[in-house]
Amino acid sequence: MSTNADVESLISLISSSARVAAAEWQRTGTDVPPLSEAVTHPIDTATDVVALQQALRTLEGACEHLTTLLSPPGSVIFRRTFNPDTHLLRIAVEHKVPDILAKHPNGLSLTELSKIVNVPELKLGQIMRGLATRHVFVEVNTDIFANNRLSHSIRSYLPNGLYALASRGLNETQSAGSNLYESLCDESCGPSFEAKDSPFMHMARKDGFEGNGVFGWLEANPARRENYAIAMIGMGYSCGGLNVLHAFPWQNYTSVCDIGGSVGTVSMPLARKYPHLRITIQDREEVTQHTIDHWASNYPEAVAENRAHFVPIDFLTGAPVEGCDLYYMRFILHDWPQSDAQIIVNNVRKAMSPKSRLLIHDYMITPLDRKSGLVEAREHGIEPAPEPLLPNYGAGRARAHCMDIGMLLQYNAKERSLTEFLELATNAGLKFEKHWDLAETSMLEFSIA
Numbered sequence: 001m002s003t004n005a006d007v008e009s010l011i012s013l014i015s016s017s018a019r020v021a022a023a024e025w026q027r028t029g030t031d032v033p034p035l036s037e038a039v040t041h042p043i044d045t046a047t048d049v050v051a052l053q054q055a056l057r058t059l060e061g062a063c064e065h066l067t068t069l070l071s072p073p074g075s076v077i078f079r080r081t082f083n084p085d086t087h088l089l090r091i092a093v094e095h096k097v098p099d100i101l102a103k104h105p106n107g108l109s110l111t112e113l114s115k116i117v118n119v120p121e122l123k124l125g126q127i128m129r130g131l132a133t134r135h136v137f138v139e140v141n142t143d144i145f146a147n148n149r150l151s152h153s154i155r156s157y158l159p160n161g162l163y164a165l166a167s168r169g170l171n172e173t174q175s176a177g178s179n180l181y182e183s184l185c186d187e188s189c190g191p192s193f194e195a196k197d198s199p200f201m202h203m204a205r206k207d208g209f210e211g212n213g214v215f216g217w218l219e220a221n222p223a224r225r226e227n228y229a230i231a232m233i234g235m236g237y238s239c240g241g242l243n244v245l246h247a248f249p250w251q252n253y254t255s256v257c258d259i260g261g262s263v264g265t266v267s268m269p270l271a272r273k274y275p276h277l278r279i280t281i282q283d284r285e286e287v288t289q290h291t292i293d294h295w296a297s298n299y300p301e302a303v304a305e306n307r308a309h310f311v312p313i314d315f316l317t318g319a320p321v322e323g324c325d326l327y328y329m330r331f332i333l334h335d336w337p338q339s340d341a342q343i344i345v346n347n348v349r350k351a352m353s354p355k356s357r358l359l360i361h362d363y364m365i366t367p368l369d370r371k372s373g374l375v376e377a378r379e380h381g382i383e384p385a386p387e388p389l390l391p392n393y394g395a396g397r398a399r400a401h402c403m404d405i406g407m408l409l410q411y412n413a414k415e416r417s418l419t420e421f422l423e424l425a426t427n428a429g430l431k432f433e434k435h436w437d438l439a440e441t442s443m444l445e446f447s448i449a
């Protein structure tokens with residue numbers, strides 16, 4: 001295929017996928033709001049967004065593929081290596097600029113904003129313009145800024161968890177990212193796959209932390225632990241993690257154990273949608289206390305009606321409660337290097353009965369070479385992206401790779417390929433039943449072999 005043919009194919013993929021995405025917005029009965037407006041839209045917190053995400057992965061992949069294809073390499077390399085997005089966002093998030101601007105719907109001058117956040121006006125102007133250029137905030141008049149669609153969504157007091165997610169990304173993840181090169185050069189951390197030697201832990205040790213692993217670090221930093229738990233709510237919205245409420249036949253089962261369920265990021269919406277389910281949420285002891293308080297404030301009926309139970313666990317040393325129909329783990333295995341992940345799956349297997357199912361819900365790394373992609377498609381119904389896109393959709397799967405590298409930075413861990421998941425499960429004596437395509441994430445269902 002000549003390059004010109006690639007250009008035409010990409011234009012047509014952009015056009016068709018953008019129309020499907022726009023139709024998904026319109027399906028909610030409301031038009032797509034302008035980016036410049038500080039408004040919310042029902043789709044922001046919708047939980048059934050598989051079709052939208054499928055269209056977006058083609059659209060994002062095709063847009064970046066086309067602009068990269070049509071740009072001289074120098075301009076792409078410059079944009080990627082000098083990209084200041086996360087530095088600028090950190091200023092906005094740490095100073096809670098969206099909260100401040102929410103009190104000034106018509107905009108606030110740089111002079112006033114600079115007094116509130118205590119950053120010199122000239123520097124603040126550069127920062128706000130850098131952000132507004134990437135559609136975070138809007139310059140409504142010279143030197144006057146207001147919230148827009150994106151900045152409005154990260155006000156710190158919203159229940160959507162996006163502020164906490166941004167704070168986690170901009171602090172723990174980005175600081176560990178800045179330390180990746182140094183930790184790889186370090187004689188003991190570089191070759192190690194243990195959680196205690198991750199780039200984040202290498203940095204934390206240099207800062208004087210003596211405990212083990214990120215979860216130990218969170219325990220020693222309660223404010224960051226709380227932020228982490230709320231960030232998981234944000235993660236549910238940002239990656240369509242609640243698509244699973246609609247895609248899986250929960251009505252066919254009666255009991256669920258949500259292993260590493262945090263404060264009930266999935267379990268609470270699940271309990272609301274399927275009141276017949278008996279749900280047990282298991283997490284570390286100190287998280288469990290927080291979870292009990294969270295349900296007492298947000299969904300006391302479920303507790304009073306005996307539908308929600310809270311049982312502490314250390315899944316590295318013990319099995320979850322026995323006798324559940326479903327054992328569900330969202331964003332658990334990706335936190336752990338291979339040997340620990342194997343222990344966790346083995347422990348879950350011990351609690352399962354012949355009628356139980358294990359549901360592993362994570363991002364999945366899909367092949368970048370078309371030959372392997374076609375093998376997966378044939379064997380398990382996982383389709384590669386249409387040509388000329390990269391088989392894994394390229395930028396359309398960027399969040400899977402953000403998460404994969406995030407796991408490396410924090411835990412020396414990773415997102416896994418289908419082959420790697422199957423290996424973990426087979427070693428534990430489990431049989432693969434089904435791949436549930438949730439667009440952005442995947443869920444794999446297993447039974448006892």
Ligand SMILES: C[S@@+](CC[C@H](N)C(=O)[O-])C[C@H]1O[C@@H](n2cnc3c(N)ncnc32)[C@H](O)[C@@H]1O
Binds near residue numbers: 260262263282284287
């Ligand atoms: C990435 S979060 C995922 C939370 C939740 N499943 C979700 O998707 O929102 C990982 C969870 O594993 C829990 N966890 C970490 N180590 C654990 C352990 N040894 N035993 C039990 N839970 C653990 C953490 O407290 C945290 O809630």
